[in-house]
Amino acid sequence: MTVITPEVRQALTAAKLSHLTTLNKDGSPQVTVVWIGLDGDEIVSAHLMESHKVRNMKRDPRVVLSLLTGTKNKMGLDEYLVINGRASIHEGGAPELLQRLAEKYIGPGVKFPPPEISSPGFITRIAIERVGGVGPWAPMG
């Protein structure tokens, strides 16, 4: 298990939209943008349906999450965080996690998902294996 630093923890809980890369059956990459949260030292994300990315992660757990922090380094270049990790898929719990994340990503008091499109869905848990990018977690970029 990788223990994450306070700077990484902060970047992962700042409601930044995150690019999730999974691997297709033919080995090519597939990217979507997701909401993320932290549960202990694992990154969590929720999906109402067994989407393409969920099926990809069931078959091959190797994923990358990347996000812009909105900060710049001393050279004036934009900082970003890249997490290489291993995903596991768990059935159920998606609406509750989406509701919790929606309060941060959309705003307090919002109701999401709408009841008519709700379903138990899936939760992805990502165990962090490597931290990179440009920022306090990778001073050399």
Added chain:
Amino acid sequence: MTVITPEVRQALTAAKLSHLTTLNKDGSPQVTVVWIGLDGDEIVSAHLMESHKVRNMKRDPRVVLSLLTGTKNKMGLDEYLVINGRASIHEGGAPELLQRLAEKYIGPGVKFPPPEISSPGFITRIAIERVGGVGPWAPMG
């Protein structure tokens, strides 16, 4: 060749920081954030060194570029563009392209790269194979 729509062209030339996914030797994904431009209907990016991602693209041309457009759709969800493409690497020309992109990404009049870290470098050209994400280019998300 994929002909891109005006909306895609606009998103690709709006100086949005772009997540570039390449494939490592072992098939796992590798992600960095890059500046991009358009040259005709191909996406271009510049690298001063033969970095990890450049070596990856020489070995396996399958890449994904993804970026947030900064707009929201009718449901209030953030729009984003995902380009699946095929990269080719060309030697030289990196400082000139970086200078042109820096004017858009940092600001008019900026000098980048600094002469002391300049080198002919490499240019990546990405032929667009598929356009996805959430936005006018993929109404259903």
